[in-house]
Amino acid sequence: MEHRALRGGRLKAGAYDEHSQRLELCFVDGSVRVYKSVPAEVWRRLLAAPNPASYLEDRIAEEYPLERGSAAADPEAKARLDALFGTPPAKD
Numbered sequence: 001m002e003h004r005a006l007r008g009g010r011l012k013a014g015a016y017d018e019h020s021q022r023l024e025l026c027f028v029d030g031s032v033r034v035y036k037s038v039p040a041e042v043w044r045r046l047l048a049a050p051n052p053a054s055y056l057e058d059r060i061a062e063e064y065p066l067e068r069g070s071a072a073a074d075p076e077a078k079a080r081l082d083a084l085f086g087t088p089p090a091k092d
Contacts, residue, residue, distance in 0.1 A: 006046075009053025016043040023064070025056065035064040 001015035001024060013026040016038070023038040023046075042060060049055035082088075 004047065006052045008049075008051045009056075011053050011056065014043075014046065014052075016040070018043075023060070034067040035060060036067055038064050 001017050001022075003013040003015045003024075003026065006012065006014050006025075010027045010029065011025060012028045015024045016022070017024075018040050021037050021039065023035040023043060025033045025035070027033070038060070042064075046052055046055050046060070
């Protein structure tokens with residue numbers, strides 16, 4: 001699935017698979033929500049909404065089954081943390 005940037009509130013990006021009718025939403029805190037049985041029209045309206053976060057809460061959150069997901073690991077996260085806090089000590 002190709003992710004599209006979403007602006008508004010806590011939303012960061014979203015993706016939709018029309019075949020399986022799965023809507024995946026990524027949040028700025030790194031959490032991911034996957035909604036099942038979502039019609040394609042709902043995805044189109046989410047993308048066109050002036051405030052996608054409000055559309056999510058009003059039209060999606062309580063209407064469709066939720067499957068919790070997890071964000072993919074950021075391969076550069078460890079390097080950024082090491083740069084900020086220093087390399088962790090070696091284990092004996």
